[in-house]
Amino acid sequence: xxxxxxxxxxxxxxxxxxxxxxxxxxxxxxxxxxxxxxxxxxxxxxxxxxxxxxxxxxxxxxxxxxxxxxxxxxxxxxxxxxxxxxxxxxxxxxxxxxxxxxxxxxxxxxxxxxxxxxxxxxxxxxxxxxxxxxxxxxxxxxxxxxxxxxxxxxxxxxxxxxxxxxxxxxxxxxxxxxxxxxxxxxxxxxxxxxxxxxxxxxxxxxxxxxxxxxxxxxxxxxxx
Numbered sequence: 001x002x003x004x005x006x007x008x009x010x011x012x013x014x015x016x017x018x019x020x021x022x023x024x025x026x027x028x029x030x031x032x033x034x035x036x037x038x039x040x041x042x043x044x045x046x047x048x049x050x051x052x053x054x055x056x057x058x059x060x061x062x063x064x065x066x067x068x069x070x071x072x073x074x075x076x077x078x079x080x081x082x083x084x085x086x087x088x089x090x091x092x093x094x095x096x097x098x099x100x101x102x103x104x105x106x107x108x109x110x111x112x113x114x115x116x117x118x119x120x121x122x123x124x125x126x127x128x129x130x131x132x133x134x135x136x137x138x139x140x141x142x143x144x145x146x147x148x149x150x151x152x153x154x155x156x157x158x159x160x161x162x163x164x165x166x167x168x169x170x171x172x173x174x175x176x177x178x179x180x181x182x183x184x185x186x187x188x189x190x191x192x193x194x195x196x197x198x199x200x201x202x203x204x205x206x207x208x209x210x211x212x213x214x215x216x217x218x219x220x221x222x223x224x
Contacts, residue, residue, distance in 0.1 A: 020125035028080065029065040036061040036077045037123035039141045039148075047077040048141045048148035049128050051087055054170050062087055062170040069105045070132065071113045073141060074168055075148045087170035089210075092163045093152045095135040099163055108134040112163045164210070 028035030038049020051074050052067035053059030062077050072092035078085055092099075092112035103111015114134035122129040128141045138153040154160040 023125035025123040025125065025128070026065060029061075029063055031064075032058060032060075032082075033080070034060045034082055035079045036063040037121075037128055038063075038077055039126050039128045039143045041126055041143055041145055044143055044145045046075050046143045046146060046148045047079075047086075048075050048143050048150075049073060049077060050130065051090060051168070051170065054087065054168070057082070059170065068115055068117070069113055070116050070130065071102055072163070072165060072168070073139065073150065074170075077170070085171055087168045088166075090165040090168035091150060092165070093132065093135055093137045093139065093154065094161045094163060095137070095154060095157050096159050096161075098161050105134060112165075162212070 025035075025037040027033075029037055036047065036049050038047040040047040040049075049063065050070045051062040051072055052064055052070055053062065054071070058064055060082055061079060062074065072090040074087045074090040076086035076088040092114075094112050096109055099110075099112040101111045102113045103109075105111075105113040105115050108114075114132040114137075116130050116132055120131035126142055130139050131137070132139060136155045140151040140153075142149050152160075152162070
């Protein structure tokens with residue numbers, strides 16, 4: 001009797017699955033929850049995700065769930081603090097002429113910001129994806145503990161671009177130092193970036209570099 005009872009219990013216990021399936025990165029992204037849906041691993045140094053706004057207390061994390069515009073995808077974010085910082089090394093895909101500013105998302109071709117729809121957005125543990133309407137580009141992001149991995153699927157074009165904005169700053173204040181240089185395509189390195197925002201003396205200093213596949217050629221640059 002005991003044996004059959006135990007067997008019945010074992011038979012009704014479901015197989016253990018990954019607990020990550022219970023993670024919803026969108027929790028807290030509405031109103032002033034100040035969280036973000038970026039791809040990030042536990043204790044990871046990279047929080048790679050979308051930036052929908054840079055200034056004001058509403059965008060302390062760089063993202064609000066009710067926004068309909070994405071400016072780009074940066075590699076560091078603060079979650080739930082109510083204080084603004086990070087937004088390091090923003091990357092934005094464009095098609096056509098190279099764009100060096102945010103522009104007007106209502107006027108495609110004026111900048112690298114783009115409209116998107118919530119139905120085209122996917123966020124789960126360690127993964128973020130979205131379809132950008134203006135350039136018609138599918139974006140997929142994931143991370144390792146120290147690396148952000150981007151995949152951009154462009155429409156058929158001979159003018160597919162990636163803009164790297166190393167001056168990007170959540171909080172709207174200027175960085176005191178930002179620069180970048182190509183070593184040899186496809187590798188680009190950035191010296192440390194120093195922020196003028198809160199906790200600037202305790203802020204972790206990233207030493208990022210980028211590798212592009214397939215190899216790409218440098219385009220326009222701006223000192224502003």
